[in-house]
Amino acid sequence: xxxxxxxxxxxxxxxxxxxxxxxxxxxxxxxxxxxxxxxxxxxxxxxxxxxxxxxxxxxxxxxxxxxxxxxxxxxxxxxxxxxxxxxxxxxxxxxxxxxxxxxxxxxxxxxxxxxxxxxxxxxxxxxxxxxxxxxxxxxxxxxxxxxxxxxxxxxxxxxxxxxxxxxxxxxxxxxxxxxxxxxxxxxxxxxxxxxxxxxxx
Numbered sequence: 001x002x003x004x005x006x007x008x009x010x011x012x013x014x015x016x017x018x019x020x021x022x023x024x025x026x027x028x029x030x031x032x033x034x035x036x037x038x039x040x041x042x043x044x045x046x047x048x049x050x051x052x053x054x055x056x057x058x059x060x061x062x063x064x065x066x067x068x069x070x071x072x073x074x075x076x077x078x079x080x081x082x083x084x085x086x087x088x089x090x091x092x093x094x095x096x097x098x099x100x101x102x103x104x105x106x107x108x109x110x111x112x113x114x115x116x117x118x119x120x121x122x123x124x125x126x127x128x129x130x131x132x133x134x135x136x137x138x139x140x141x142x143x144x145x146x147x148x149x150x151x152x153x154x155x156x157x158x159x160x161x162x163x164x165x166x167x168x169x170x171x172x173x174x175x176x177x178x179x180x181x182x183x184x185x186x187x188x189x190x191x192x193x194x195x196x197x198x199x200x201x
Contacts, residue, residue, distance in 0.1 A: 002126070002129075003124055003125060003126035003129070004045065004047055004123060004124060004125055004126070005045065005046055005047070005125060005126055005129040005130045005131075005149075006046055006047040006048070006049050006086075006119055006123065006125050006130040006131075007037075007038075007041040007046040007047070007048055007049070007130070007131055007132075007133070008049050008050075008051050008116060008119065008130060008131065008132040008133070008143070008148070009048065009049070009050050009051070009132075009133055010050075010051065010052060010110075010132075010133065010134040010135060010136070010139050011050050011052035011088075012052065012135075013031070013134075013135035013136070013154060013157055014031060014034070014133050014134060014135055014154060014172075015030065015031060015034055015050065015074070016028050016029060016030055016031060016074065017029040017030070017031055018135070018157065021055075021056035021059075021061045021062070022056075022070070023056060023061070023062035023066045023067065023070055024070070025070060025073040025074075028070075028073070028074065028077070030077070031172060032171065032172070033171055033172030033173045033176065034172055035078075035081045035083060036172075036173070036176060037172045037173070037175055037176045037179075038078070038081075038083045039081075039082060039083060040176050040179060040180065041176075041179060042083070042084075044179055044180075044183050046130075046131075046179075047086040047087075047119075047123055047125065048083070048084070048085050048086050049085070049086055049087045049088075049089065049119045049123075050071075050085060050087070050088040050089065050090075051089050051090075051110070051115040051116060051119070051132075051142075052088070052089070052090045052091070053090075053091050053109055053110050053138070054067055054090045054091060054092050055094045055097065055098075057090075057092035057102060058092055058093055058094035058097060058098035058099065058102040058103065059094065059097050059098070059099060059102075060099045060102075064092055067090060067092075071088050075088070086123065087119060087122065087123070089108070089115040089118055089119065090108075090115075091106055091108035091109040091110070091112075091114070091115065093105070093106040093108070093109055094109070095109075110134075110136075110138040110139055110141070110142040111137075111138040111139075111141030111142045111145065112142065112145075113142050113145050113146040115142075116130075116132070116142060116143070116146040116148070117146060120146075127146050127147050127148055128147055128148070128149055129149055130148050130149060131143075131148060131149055131150045131151070131152070131175075131179075132148050132150075132151045132152065133151075133152045133154065133169075133172070133175055134151070134152070134153060134154070135153065135154040135156070135157040135158070136153075136157055136158060136162075137153075137158055137162035137163070137164075139151070139153070140153055140162045140163075140164045140165075140166045141162075141163075141164055143164075143166070144164045144165055144166075150166075150167065150178075151164070151165065151166040151167070152166060152167050152168075152169050152174075152175050152178075153166045153167070153168050153169065154169055154170075154172075155168050155169065155170050
């Protein structure tokens with residue numbers, strides 16, 4: 001039996017528009033195409049997992065409770081669109097700007113792979129069949145280091161090209177189209193294999 005796969009989503013800049021240390025529901029604006037992308041991914045068998053660095057917690061701009069309250073609101077908004085997130089992982093630490101116990105390195109902080117590997121453990125995922133969408137080079141680095149099948153970088157946040165392997169995109173619709181094209185190609189390949197097997201009998 002094939003292992004499940006996941007669509008890993010950075011939050012700020014991918015699920016919701018980047019506004020800088022978002023922590024209030026009234027500031028949330030969903031990125032165009034996120035609802036359709038998530039529905040398509042789920043229909044193709046992907047788990048939906050948010051993996052987000054939250055330096056605003058580390059810096060003392062808002063609390064972990066504030067973060068959870070906002071995520072509850074976002075999850076309800078997604079639920080209203082027929083979308084259920086399987087998990088939300090966040091890293092509240094920062095090695096330089098963290099305050100008190102939040103000033104530390106941590107494997108969960110992207111480009112670390114901790115949150116991706118946690119998803120693999122908790123859901124039995126095949127990381128080699130999973131994909132990641134981010135808007136920063138740290139997202140790409142984490143995806144590459146974890147051995148994900150494909151990483152996508154939303155154009156516009158990073159001033160310079162990122163190193164590593166990724167596809168640059170302008171919109172989330174491009175990822176949705178990629179997923180559908182991959183699924184169609186896989187079906188064609190599987191049909192050809194089935195026909196070859198049938199002829200061998």
